[in-house]
Amino acid sequence: MSEFKSKLPHIGTSVFTVMSKMAAQYNAINLSQGFPNFPVAPELVENYEKVIKGDYHQYMPMPGAPRLLVEISQKIATHYGRIVNPEEEVLVTAGATQAIYTAIQAVIHRGDEAIVLDPSYDCYAPSVELAGGKPIHVNMQADFSVDWNKVEDAISAKTKLLIVNNPHNPGGTVFSEEDIQAIEQIMERHPHIFLLSDEVYEFIHFEEKHISMNTRKTILDRTFIVSSFGKTFHVTGWKIGYLVAPKYLMDEVKKIHQYIVFSVNSTSQMTLSNYLPQADLSQLGEFYQKKRDFFRGLMKNSRFELLDCQGTYFQVARYSEISNLGDVDFATEMTQKHGVAVIPVSGFNKDQHDDHLIRFCFAKDEETIIKATEKLCKI
Template identity: 50%
Template structure:
């Protein structure tokens, strides 16, 4: 038998994702799962019917590598209507295996050994391992304060001739904060005159509250010319298990992304692409999403009134960060585990996303759940 125990690892310090850890713990202890970011209600029956119809009509073989033309056309129309820029249907849009697939393709296409990539912490946990597996170095910038603001002067000081890429995420997971127009303008000014690539993770673009407007990188000419923008149908249409996402980028960048995409996924689910192409023709299917989730957020926060959990209302995403400092001095990882095992409610400890795992006594709760689930969760939290 060969001995593989001492084989060198490309990711020697990588651990099991916190999402997997907490979801497994939730299942083991029959806990209400507000940890991993997925809705516990069904996707639109009309959309499922469109998928079934596409299967019956024979769209069951390989689609074009970058996606079916009619879906790329709808994506281009949507972006133009919302953000005022039109991407070329044939050369600047690619359907991917979820937004994570788009992020992987983009980082792998451009990051080489020794390249530096600026990442804002707390950060979604796929960025850094992908950078490292390609020989790059994540350069970490911690977001500041209870409202997770960015110190752009600190970012400026981190940029040097080794900086290949900068990654942003708005609306932001896990904090629920949203980049402002001023943030994007400062970033635009900062990158002007450089060859730095911007990777903009915008999977929650339609889940935004309180009449705030999403500031896509596509809106800003100085960003759009260097930006790879990633989005997700799964987050938007309550079907994360379908793993359907896409990215848009200038043609010269997309040519390199295709080289990786063709070797990894090559293409993604054909009948689902046909279904989304039809479903996107009605903008109400995504434009009403913010108000739908704002009701969920407001209900969850109202249910928590009078408890010892505190937090600034999320401005976007379907996550609410809550502070528990008035309850216990336990580490957030320990408290999250105890909350799951003893009280049967699963959440995500925010420290795992922070620079040097800084513990601010915060847990992230997903409120993309039925009202009944949110009510049961709030009842548990009131016990503390």
């Protein structure tokens, strides 16, 4: 038998899979993996029912359903004032993860470096490595803010890509205008690098408003922007998102996309084509802010220290008053002993540094939040 050599020898099962499996095994309330447990909009279901009965069951065009591409471009114009060419600058993808992976494959060559801000979503670094590149991890501050001088110090002649996530998972932070300007200045001083902006939680922001890279004209010619219908419309199982980039970059992305998935689920695309014009995305932040406030209000009598949460549907908490255990062991104990599954934040860090933080997902119905917080307040 020939020798087999792994391309990702250091990668095991993700912490999300481990904790969700443990939650099921111990019948714990699952506040770990980021998916809603409440119904999607009735109008979206009605549209899907009509589409599924229609003649939309064959391959869609490789870049996406033409109507959906137009609706996406209209959404971008409405919310960000940017005019994009739907045929040349937008690509429908099999979820945001595929958009991220494909963009990285398009720009990273063997020996190139990509800067990743930790804690980070777990698909960034492996995608860089699979392209033959090297991820350069830069730790964020303890409050999930970014020292941009530290980021710039990590840039070298080999750096090809800067990856940012805003609003930030797991931190729940939102970049300020000063943060955005710092990114623009870095891009200006280093014209050889590209920007990948992961904005899957773009409409889930609260007191601090999300500033999309779609609004920054000076760097759009070197920027990939990733969005997620799954996050926006609570349909994570549909695995559908999209990528926006200038034509010369998108041309390279499409070359790779066609050999990964070729095209994305036809019925989901047609449903979203019909639903997007009637969807009021401006209300999404308020919807999740109520859930955030409900969760935080019920946690007031707990011994957890809740950090600030300005976006996403995740709440990070410090548990130092409760236990000296490392966050992985504490999350395991939470699941097995106390019946609530959470995510240890160290799993988002390349160096696994442990600040005794865990992440809750509050994208749940009221009954689930009440039952979970009752357990959490007894710890």
